[in-house]
Amino acid sequence: MPAYPPDGIPETVRLWSLTEDTLLEAGDDDTLVAITWWGEYELVGVPRPVRESLGRMALGPVSMGNLATSAGVAAEGGAVTLRKVLAQLSGSVVHSLALNDGRGPLLSAIPVTQAPVFPADPVPAGRLIKLSRYSALRPESGGLLLESPRARYRVALLRPPAVTVASSLAGPVTVAQVAENSGLAEPVVADVVAFLVAAGVVLLADDWAEFAEDTDTDLAVWSPDDLMFHARSRTWLKGAPPDPEAHRAGAEPPVVKQITAGPTFPLHRPDPEVLKATDPTLATLLEHDHSCPEVTERALSAEQVGEFLFRAARVRSIGPAYLPGGPGHEASQRPYFSVACLYELEIYVGINRCGDLARGIYHYDPLWHTLTLINDDLGVLDGMLDLAMVGAGSHRRPSVLLTMTARMSRIAWVLGSAAYATTLVHVGALQQVLYLAAKAMGLAAHAVPVDAGDRVDRSLKLEWPAEVSVGECVLDFPGRP
Secondary structure, three states: OOOOOOOOOOOEEEEEEEOOOOEEEEOOOOOEEEEEOOEEEEEOOOOHHHHHHHHHHOOOOEOHHHHHHHHOOOOOOOHHHHHHHHHHOHHHEEEEEEEOOOOOEEEEEEEOOOOOOOOOOOOOOOOOEEEOOOOEEEEEOOEEEEEOOOOOEEEEEOOHHHHHHHHOOOOOEOHHHHHHHHOOOHHHHHHHHHHHHHHOOEEEOOOOOOOHHHHOHHHHOOOHHHHHHHHHHOOOOOOOOOOOOHHHOOOOOOOOOOOOOOOEEEOOOOOHHHHHHHOOOHHHHHHOOOOOEOOOOOOEEHHHHHHHHHHHHOOOEEEEEEOOOOOEEEEEEOOOOOHHHOOOEEEEEEEOOEEOOOOEEEEEEOOOOEEEEEEOOHHHHHHHHHHHHHHOOOOOOOOEEEEEEEEHHHHHHHHHHHHHHHHHHHHHHHHHHHHHHHHHOOOEEEEOOOOOOOHHHHHOOOOOOOEEEEEEEEEEOEOOO
């Protein structure tokens, strides 16, 4: 990397590298195969100096000037070819910016899409800039990571000058204002800002000092948290988790949670063959309008509760399962869908009005088809039922409240960073089966939104965040036709 210029004024240097997961394999003659996160690329007509340059980039950040000098890229007219190859592999090309002090990059932009473009055009003098309201900053690998669900890159802020500039952009400012407030050289600030704009985490105002993000009606419906979750749950980002085996530490989590907190009550087991012979058809159930529970003072029977859970959530069998390329694991078969038969969901049953079952909060064991009392504090139960009553838009507490939780280690052990997004899919699958089972029995199950902070977790005595609540459903009688 070049030394300081004679006048001692700091300057920035553009660097390029390939992501750590990129593997290069030289083929016959001038063929090169790049194995990347996004797939394999067969590159034909790649001169030897260009292949050597890519090999250097696989080892870490390097400047184009150094590549041209050491690999003879410029001498053999390979600069254009190299840039074309990097454009093809743009989803695996890391862009970095360093000072000419030999101390490594200030910041690096890591791609999160398959074919991003990194323009890095200069920011016009006097133009307003600010962070996107969707940007988020968090620590990672000893530095700070700046990312946005709208951005094509995640930006690693590796040294204090980059952190200073990024943290100065909470509101609309100019490059000159950032330089004056931070004490950094204005050319350096301008280059860092241009870099952040190119990555997509910082916005550039138009000629009328307005930001397009502020007037975008399609974006207005998205909160930063929801848009980030959506964007990140649709792909397994490189480096998340940092240790790809970290989520598999320790023994495989059990198929069924073991509860020994209180007395256990066996539930009614209907004959599946009788149910098949007497139930309405699936078409009939699907074509019958869904009605919200009436929430009357009528009490469900213990037999109805048992049959309902038997139909919708019991364990039918246990055996091994495998994901392609993944580890084998012990799995179970149940009436609702679960990826790789992981079944990380647990069901807690709040009994309010039910014959032969005392009021309280119970845990459902789907293997033995039993309920175990875990909380007999009626004040806690009433608090949960009140939340469900408000969520259901009723003036009465429901007869039964089902709360679904997720044992995250059970699903993350196999799916890693995709675990929580997959859990929400499973909650929807279970809710659908609960609806259908209730209809078949002449009852009504209805999902209710509960906003209770950690109140639900404390009521169920969960060990947060190992097990978290993810959904609720009331069971009662159908409304009037």
